Amino acid sequence: GDSVTQMEGPVTLSEEAFLTINCTYTATGYPSLFWYVQYPGEGLQLLLKATKADDKGSNKGFEATYRKETTSFHLEKGSVQVSDSAVYFCALRLTGNQFYFGTGTSLTVIP
């Protein structure tokens, strides 16, 4: 069935380090792909998205490229900040409105 698999955490990085959180998907159709972020005590927020192959989503210094050939949508940031500490969720949406989420990756950035 349709699903998302993302890198297990927790991930701890020093400030200004490079971040990669891996995400791969299984889908029967042509999904849209998303990264959501959940800051402590807050609800899920959309971070970025890509709706078709080779699209790159970007926001707040984060990027992810929709790779159909590897069924991946890895999240990257060149230089993380303490304020990026949060839980990150990869998700896919097929036609219609149902989302499938990964299990989340907790990121802690230390000064």
Place this chain on the structure above:
Amino acid sequence: GAGVSQSPRYKVAKRGQDVALRCDPISGHVSLFWYQQALGQGPEFLTYFQNEAQLDKSGLPSDRFFAERPEGSVSTLKIQRTQQEDSAVYLCASSLVTGQQYFGPGTRLTVT
């Protein structure tokens, strides 16, 4: 403007009790979704409304779970005869007909 709100934020129920969780979507949002998020997991789809019509309830785990949105705005998720495995955060999200979903802060349900 106001985002999605949910109440209560925290609910403790004894096993066997019924609970009702409320979601107030963003005004004008046609679509409303409920998700269940167990500890350490991602949100899992429960059900979806478009206006007052419940178009998909395939994710409801048992017939103890029931959701309604009678006037196409506020929605209530009801869980009857709660069990320990129902302990989770229940998330509500709303959107225009399609497009970005905006999530509420969730209701953390603990069944003792």
